[in-house]
Amino acid sequence: MSKPLVIAGKRKDGRKPQEYRAPSCAVGVTENAQGSSYVESLSTKVTCSVYGPKQTVDDPAEACDVKVNFTVATFAEAAYKRRHAQQPTSEDRNKAASLEEAFGYAVLCEKYPKSRIELNFLVLQRGVDDYAASVLAASLALMDAGIEMHDIVTAATASFTANGETLLDPTSRETRRAVATLTTTCLPNLGSILSVNQSGTSTSETTEEGIKLCCKTCTALRDVVATTLREAAEKNG
């Protein structure tokens, strides 16, 4: 039997099971984009650039389109997983589709008729929570661009162990050994959940508890994001 993930109430890196490490964020990192951001979480580094609203190439609609380009750098993963940048995996395409859907809800699309908003993600280092970090990066970049949104979109990840513990903001080692990993995206102030993704099997009670925990974390992350923006605004005068 391998060592349990939580020993005496502490994980390997010293955190409590339900302690998350807030990511460090910055805005305005890309000059050419309308809005941009950089998010560095436990194991993920991702940058998001927002271009738009610009003229759509599709048939005009009463609301804007949110288009996502999700690129993972060739050096983003461990050596054995390295692959050509030109071949996006189906997982990345799913993530891009989820992000499009989530931000299609969050952005006030009716205010930008016949336009498209492009979110370009570049994952520099890929960890377990690349989707959650991308969601935060996109929220920051959209706010930096001044695009109107219903609320700040935040996301959190949790893992369930075989011993029945829920670990918040897991490391890659913890997810490899866990029974299931859950990512929840929500609009914290409006109290609505945009998406729930789980890989692995767990009971419905465990999942429900995990979702509630993630939602609480999302609310706390919203304050982190708001603080980043306020500091950036104060610095710019």
Next chain:
Amino acid sequence: MPKVQKAGKLTAGVPSAGRFVVPGDRLLDAEGKSPLTGGEGTARLGTHLLATIAGYAQFDKGVFCVKRKGKSSPTPAVGAIVLGTVAKVGGNFANIDIFCINKKRCHTTFKGTLRVEDTRAVFQSLDTLKQVEMWRNVKPNDVVRAEVIGLGDRKAYQLSVLRDELGVVFGNSIDGHQLVAMGADTMQCIGTGRVEERKVSLGGSDFWWL
């Protein structure tokens, strides 16, 4: 559309004027109540007024709005006054690259189309040829002030220069010098004195930069 589960989850408390707000923050006036109307950067959700952008909440001319410093990217909406460069002139249309919307510079150009029917009002035009020939109203590389009258099709917005204050603002003559407005229909080259036909924009007091 996201549903509000419970009103109590929205941030409550202190009045918002002067504070930095982020999207989803509830805006409250001095009495701690939600104002009925909101200006730019706000949206109503049920009985609450929420901020939709990250910026400073201000009470501006009786309405609550959220203002942010920094570049914003406008999009053309029906009724907007735009400035654009004439890219191409056809028999009865002109393609215009819009670079400025309602006095705000755009980051990307939007494409607009000006039809000759929307250039001159029939009863005002002395010369019936001007009604059917676009070439007599605008020329390529002219800067034109137009109004957006429709969202158009997938290629371009619909523009109009029917009003007196809409039309050619800047242009170059065929001799290469700048043109100066002489009346509603003509402009004169400042280098050679040659008179050219244009649908001229007769500036009104709204347009302070000219």
